Amino acid sequence: MNPTPDAAYIAFEGDRCVGSGDLHEVARSARQALGQQPQASILIFNGRTSALVDVDFRGSVDDVVARIPLPEPPATxxxxxxxxxxxxxxxxxxxxxxxxxxxxxxxxxxxxxxxxxxxxxxxxxxxxxxxNEGSDRIRLAQEAAYRFMSTMAGNRPHFEEAIRALFAGDAPRFEQLIAEWPADVRDHAARLAVPAFHREA
Known part of the structure; x- marks a missing residue:
């Protein structure tokens, strides 16, 4: 599955992306994936920070979605x-x-x-x-990419070298090191890291 660019949330079943978008969409896709593979391990990430999101997958797809609170409208x-x-x-x-x-x-x-x-x-x-806008943007991107990569690719080849390239701002080296990772993991890590490589002159 091709993740939605700038998705608010993204779900992985193993190395495969099974949903991206708002939390209700992602939880629905993840529960459907669990219905097909009950023993699968599903992880849902915040699409911006890579923080893991806890979703209760008990019951039907509708049960899972119903337990997720609706986003609050902007306050007037x-x-x-x-x-x-x-x-x-x-x-x-x-x-x-x-x-x-x-x-x-x-x-x-x-x-x-x-x-x-x-x-x-x-x-x-x-x-x-x-x-500090530029440095904050770089730091937050580095932290999000590092958090995701540590969870999803900590045992992958060249993981430590890729992390060093991320924090060194070396985009070509980073892309080379993660090139052989599973496509969905590689592509999402690369997407998270983009702002970390756009340094201001």
């Missing part, structure tokens, strides 16, 4: 305002009050900033996000 400003506890923050603007711990010198510096501590912290976070 009104929903946010109603759900947010009363107190500090501006719920209608999406501002949430949380606790952070700083040393006295940090609080002293923040108190001297224009707009106060909250404004200064938001500016610092936004600046750090902008400055």
């Amino acid at each position: 400003d009104e929903d946010t305002a109603l759900a947010a506890p009363r107190g500090p923050g501006r719920p209608k603007l999406g501002v949430v009050a949380r606790e952070i711990t700083l040393l006295p010198r940090h609080w002293d510096w923040l108190a001297q900033q224009k707009g106060g501590a909250s404004v200064a912290i938001r500016k610092l976070v936004d600046e750090a996000r902008r400055n």
